[in-house]
Amino acid sequence: MRNLFSSTNQTSSLSLSDIRKGGKRALARALSALEAEEGNEAIAQLLDEATRNAQAHVVGLTGPPGVGKSTLTNSLIRHWRAKGERVGVVAVDPSSRFSRGALLGDRTRLDTDPTDKDVFVRSMAARDRLGGLSHETVAAIVLMRALFDRVLVETVGIGQSESDIAFATDSVVLCIQPGSGDSLQFMKAGVMELPDIIVVTKADVGVLARRAKADVDGALSLTMRKDKNWSVPVLLVSAMDDTGLQQLIEAIDAHRGSLLESDHFMSFRQDQATVWLLDRIRRKFGEIGLAQINPASEIRQAGGPFMADHIITKELERRLTDTIRTK
Ligand SMILES: Nc1nc2c(ncn2[C@@H]2O[C@H](COP(=O)(O)OP(=O)(O)O)[C@@H](O)[C@H]2O)c(=O)[nH]1
Numbered sequence: 001m002r003n004l005f006s007s008t009n010q011t012s013s014l015s016l017s018d019i020r021k022g023g024k025r026a027l028a029r030a031l032s033a034l035e036a037e038e039g040n041e042a043i044a045q046l047l048d049e050a051t052r053n054a055q056a057h058v059v060g061l062t063g064p065p066g067v068g069k070s071t072l073t074n075s076l077i078r079h080w081r082a083k084g085e086r087v088g089v090v091a092v093d094p095s096s097r098f099s100r101g102a103l104l105g106d107r108t109r110l111d112t113d114p115t116d117k118d119v120f121v122r123s124m125a126a127r128d129r130l131g132g133l134s135h136e137t138v139a140a141i142v143l144m145r146a147l148f149d150r151v152l153v154e155t156v157g158i159g160q161s162e163s164d165i166a167f168a169t170d171s172v173v174l175c176i177q178p179g180s181g182d183s184l185q186f187m188k189a190g191v192m193e194l195p196d197i198i199v200v201t202k203a204d205v206g207v208l209a210r211r212a213k214a215d216v217d218g219a220l221s222l223t224m225r226k227d228k229n230w231s232v233p234v235l236l237v238s239a240m241d242d243t244g245l246q247q248l249i250e251a252i253d254a255h256r257g258s259l260l261e262s263d264h265f266m267s268f269r270q271d272q273a274t275v276w277l278l279d280r281i282r283r284k285f286g287e288i289g290l291a292q293i294n295p296a297s298e299i300r301q302a303g304g305p306f307m308a309d310h311i312i313t314k315e316l317e318r319r320l321t322d323t324i325r326t327k
């Protein structure tokens with residue numbers, strides 16, 4: 001096995017087929033490389049290759065800490081593995097934002113079989129973008145999406161980085177805690193427009209859960225949805241006694257079905273890449289940077305959004321340096 005860290009040249013031979021051959025160890029190394037070496041051309045190439053080979057259904061499981069995401073993740077992994085599906089999980093751990101390492105927290109709560117080669121869990125620190133997906137997280141999802149049948153992304157909160165979530169996930173499940181009043185907060189924040197499925201967790205607590213569902217139903221009826229072909233189900237689910245779990249599984253598949261049915265799915269994916277690239281350049285170079293690019297054609301020329309990002313970033317950095325020098 002090659003050592004990805006010995007030099008950047010070595011990463012240049014990194015390919016999807018190498019990772020497939022190398023199994024979980026190779027994937028773990030590739031993920032470490034892409035966390036450590038943002039801006040590396042070989043990695044951008046790998047991610048574009050992965051983008052072209054997207055196969056998994058990516059499900060984002062989102063909601064506040066303690067709502068029951070990890071517990072639900074365990075249930076979904078068990079279900080999909082029992083059906084023989086290969087499952088990758090990205091767990092974004094908010095508590096490790098400052099320590100830069102996901103040591104405890106979520107990692108300890110996912111109880112997967114380490115000898116099962118078809119389930120892979122990656123914990124990642126939330127880093128600097130509270131509530132959203134960091135670039136490393138998006139990259140990990142894109143890579144795992146080319147290797148598994150399902151990719152599950154556990155993350156705290158949505159709303160601040162819609163373009164990341166939309167680019168990297170197909171179906172968003174928002175988890176709401178009974179008795180928390182969260183649905184009202186989410187509606188105010190405009191978050192209700194994002195999920196494709198809403199789950200009220202811990203349904204075994206009874207009346208509080210039913211009341212939370214009624215609140216969510218009310219909030220949803222006041223929300224404008226972008227996708228008119230899909231009506232958002234609100235489900236009462238308990239991972240404790242498996243109430244509603246089967247409905248959640250069916251709703252996830254039904255949502256995937258509705259995406260695949262639409263004639264626009266491929267152009268939708270392309271639009272997502274364009275929006276993602278625009279957002280990325282805006283974050284790095286502001287409106288001035290945006291004004292200098294033509295994302296759709298640049299993605300085409302570069303062969304994918306990650307190489308486009310790489311090339312544009314280099315070019316804009318060069319122009320900036322030139323401007324500073326001539327001043
Ligand atoms: N009663 C009940 N408790 C649950 C259920 N799911 C999770 N919990 C508990 O809620 C707490 C937080 O769960 P966890 O999955 O770690 O939440 P996360 O922070 O969203 O990942 C744990 O103590 C769980 O045991 C459920 O369906 N019913």
Ligand SMILES: [Mg+2]
Nearest residue numbers: 069070106154
């Ligand atoms: Mg968790």
